[in-house]
Amino acid sequence: MRHQRRRLTAVAVAVAVIAALAAACSSAPPGPPVLTWYINPDDGGQAEIAARCTAASGGRYSIVTSTLPRQASEQRQQLVRRLAANDSSIDIMSIDPPYVPEFAQAGFLAPMPPAVEAAAREDRVPSSIEASTWQGRLVVVPFWANTQLLWYRKSAVAQMGIDMNAPVTWDQIIQAASRARTQIAAQGVRGESLTVWVNALIESSGGSIITNVGEENPELVQLGLNAPPGLEAARVLQTYGDAGVAPPGFPTADEDTNAESFQSGSAAFMVNYPFIWGKAKSAVEEGTLPQSVPDDYGWTIYPRTSPDRPSAPPLGGINLGVGAFSNHPDLAYDATTCITSPENSAYYFVSNGNPSSRISVFSDPEVVAEFPMAPTIRDSLTQAAPRPQTAYYAEVSGGIQRTFHPPDAVVPGPTNEAATALITAVLRKEALL
């Protein structure tokens, strides 16, 4: 008898708990639909834009942000795993450009309404449109676009007899730095930044890592690493390594490490993103850096690989995708139009230092006052080339990182062949990575 009563009590408790949980899940919150925007960590700019667009929507929707991990590869992992499980909580997501084809190919992105597409194509730098396209269709909305410039210390370069107003080549600056016994800071760490560098060198010589972009079948992807532009890229890396102009700790040097060595003056040249300008300026504001240092910063377009061909600088940034399983794809696309408006893009550039994908923003007086190199960034973005577009980007990039590291030990020919063999085997699922 007593047993039975106890059992009944247990069942009743269980039923009550389940009922409570079900009620909590099924009841929709009152008010306008809530759009969740998965953002990469920044200095608070995306959260502010979310608040602005919520206000601007006039009560049609409200946007909340959810922060992804710091590394782009980890952001991709989390989004991919959620989307593979048909997560409907992903309305808008900030995607690193090289992963766009993978998301599009997997059907993770909601189809873009024609009106949104027309707006998204307007006033954009060409490279950001290219990086947002998969198989001829615009699949994500370009938000901001990043690129690397060639930075130099005016005082050091003045004595080198090299004209920085004209386009320079890698060979020229390597020679000049070697003669002046100074360094060229570049990203040598075994990471995504290495693929960025190798890709820029190959694209600057007129080649591509993947020659048949858009191929769906990984086994049919063709690599251009062994072609003359690939060999030329390897030759530049070899020259750079042999000249002894790499900074100390080069095999583990990333963008932040290099910003430090450029700021300290040990490197007279550096290829890096414009965030280093904001970094130097806030150091001045904090009183840890004299104003004379950023005053000594010069900038120009990314170095050429061959003298008679314009360089193809690296392209980064963030594009906005709308989740295929979102309950409000139309509202989410509306929101992307607001997020990428000229005003919000300019705000994001000035406050967070992230350049816009919109051409007009670069002539915004506020932007130019804060970032005097804005016109150079715009020009760089105009001739920039995206990283290889493939649904198997992680494999291609991982293969390059494994074979081209350390970059100062690259041998033109053997390194290219090793990279081609490894990536081909990995894409055919004949090797681990």
Place this chain on the structure above:
Amino acid sequence: MSTTLDRPTSAVDPTRDGALNEKTKAERRLGWYLAGPAFVVMLLVTAYPIVQAVFDSLFDYRLTDPENSSFVGLGNYGVILTDPVWWTSFGVTAFITVVTVAVELVLGFGLALVMLNALRGLRPVLRTVILIPYAVITVVSAFAWQFAFSVDSGFVNSWFSWIPGVTAETDWLGTQGLSLFVICLAEIWKTTPFISLLLLAGLAQVPDVLQEAAKVDGATWFQRLRRVTLPNMKAAIMVAVLFRTLDAFRVFDSVFVMTAGANSTETVSFLAYRQTIERVEIGLGSAVSVLLFLSVVLISALFIKGFKVDLSQARGE
């Protein structure tokens, strides 16, 4: 985990008189009632994922490209076993396992002896102190060791600069040998308490009568250790070594935090993680996981059959 200990070696032999008496039946029923729920949960959370992984491992299946998925039979296993990357990871894992378990066994035995022979009043304090590292979450301990050994923020290089070869620029996590040294050190620090606790249980089982008899016969301390203590706690040592070996073979956290698999420090479980989670190649990753699982099964079988130890002794029956 304790299933290996639960072999039916009860005092009553059911075949002896053909029928079970009422008491035995009731005991058995009670046994199922007590173990049943845990057994069902184990089936759900252990057996099901294992079967799923074996099934997935037969396919070329990528999470982001389900359309190009196809049945490849044992193809994934062929790819893995012919790839030097697998064998490097396997070698690194075996190295970490052998080194850490060997060192931990010696250290753990010493600590167990200290705990056993400590003054009665000191014992609780001592046990707590020894157990603290085991209570620290592995990721946290890995970060602590990484910070200690890092070139820019660590203290190791300045504290130990008197050792030849250690300078301010020694990059502990920059080469394979040194990275493995730090990883092993972190693992040993973290799990020696576990092994010493298991060994303490074994030490406590050695009958005092035997020790006293040996003492009366004039045996030295070392002779008693070799002839009385160790043979009587063989089962406990076995259990301790087996559990730690299985654990060590699946090492992941320390490698993930300290080197992220750089400088050829990738272990088998890290390899499985990279194929499954990073590359989202579910088929290939599952095959690596199944191979890891088979390695662990093989180790257990070798230990249990190879050393012919009756594990039920560990229960003190």
